Amino acid sequence: SALLGQENKGFIYLMQELPQERLIIADMAIASSEFMFEETRNYVKERKAFGKTVSRLQTIQHKLAEMKTDICVGRAFLDQCLELHNQGRLDSNTASMAKFWASDLQNRVATQCLQMHGGWGYMWEYPIAKAFVDSRVQPIYGGSNEIMKELIARIIVS
Helix, strand or coil: CCCCCCCCCHHHHHHHHHHHHHHHHHHHHHHHHHHHHHHHHHHHHHCEECCEEHHHCHHHHHHHHHHHHHHHHHHHHHHHHHHHHHCCCCCHHHHHHHHHHHHHHHHHHHHHHHHHHHHHHHCCCCHHHHHHHHHCCCCCCCCCHHHHHHHHHHHHHC
16 A cells, blocks of 8 residues: 555666766765865965965966866766756766766865875864765765766667
């Protein structure tokens, strides 16, 4: 009496919602990347080493530029995916690409941001420590990124 939908169709219902689940994971990954970037940008503008803020070091500036570019490209792709989803046109392949790319980016950003925080990045008082730990699961749930690559590749070579 508590049956939702048709009997024996649960797996089909689940499969129909996978693109949306993967889109949500991708959106969380991009949002986390944006957060970690801003936390790190603020930190390097205050942290001093060698008599100046570390934001004045060219290597730090270049890493920030690379991350900001990657995050903006990811946001643009994800916004396009969200628009497709709103129109009912987001396919499983594109959602898999979004989930794979965004969660991979999140881990790259987390690693770079933690590195820029130095030893302070491992202190739970700093939000980057929690964000670093939280980012690690993103490539695993909702279908591992290895599975996402397999699904994407099947469409490419079929």
